[in-house]
């Protein structure tokens with residue numbers, strides 16, 4: 001349990017809460033939780049199903065057949081990847097569910113899991129729960145935030161059972177070219193390990209960029225799965241649903257484990273997901289455009305204060321170099337105390353996150369503009 005403590009997240013949230021209870025105006029850019037509601041047609045599908053008295057029973061762990069079919073056609077349409085709806089798709093109670101349980105299916109104590117650093121915390125917690133040995137793959141700006149596959153030793157590769165990847169990335173907002181996925185498939189085939197690509201931000205993309213599915217690379221389905229979440233794409237974070245797709249054997253193992261832990265996703269939530277995935281995708285386009293505008297307000301505004309932050313092509317985050325000579329934690333605390341802006345220090349995502357902070361684009365443009373003014377006033381005085 002000690003390994004599962006995220007002391008920095010808790011510390012930062014305590015500091016933020018303390019300021020809020022002092023009556024101070026805090027601009028919260030720390031949590032990656034969407035600030036907008038789902039589209040009306042999604043909420044309507046949920047309410048209609050909730051009002052159906054017949055729909056309160058257990059559901060199939062895998063997901064109802066119509067949901068699985070809708071996921072298969074969403075995948076074909078978005079990524080040109082064909083999936084067998086009965087054997088290559090499994091619904092999840094959010095992608096976190098899949099990330100938490102996958103290692104238990106694939107890893108014996110002592111086996112290696114390759115985990116990105118910095119990375120979303122469950123990438124470490126899931127393997128830890130399974131007793132795995134974690135080997136961190138540093139993601140550095142010099143290598144476009146891609147792991148250096150050549151730097152992983154032969155010994156580690158021979159003991160590896162699972163590699164976790166995530167592009168577009170949280171917290172780095174980095175993207176991966178298809179050639180990188182091809183190299184990963186090659187390596188995974190050579191050393192017989194499974195690859196899990198977390199694709200939670202596939203739709204939050206800017207400036208015309210479209211990411212490739214990991215499964216679109218030849219051979220990927222023989223070694224890999226991809227995880228999706230409706231939390232960010234359709235603003236459904238509390239309405240827990242996501243899905244795993246890809247290698248039939250891995251999907252079967254995940255399903256076998258999950259059927260011993262929980263039952264399926266509540267029927268109305270599945271109906272909401274069907275409405276989201278099969279309905280008009282204009283809400284997704286509008287959402288991505290909104291995050292893009294927020295990105296521009298912050299990046300362009302902060303640039304005028306002398307704080308230069310790269311403009312990401314995707315996700316809902318900025319990965320910002322610390323503009324002072326402080327650690328990421330010290331800077332984050334100072335920023336909160338002097339400007340009332342809450343962000344997350346990069347170190348919270350792993351040792352390689354030092355030197356950066358993660359800024360979540362989860363406030364409207366006027367609040368972000370207000371944040372820029374506060375930063376400008378503060379940095380001027382330093």
Ligand SMILES: Cc1ncc(COP(=O)(O)O)c(C=O)c1O
Nearest residue numbers: 094095096120170200229231242
């Ligand atoms: C990269 C990444 N993967 C997975 C998740 C979990 O999402 P879900 O709500 O689908 O469990 C998040 C949530 O922030 C995330 O950022």
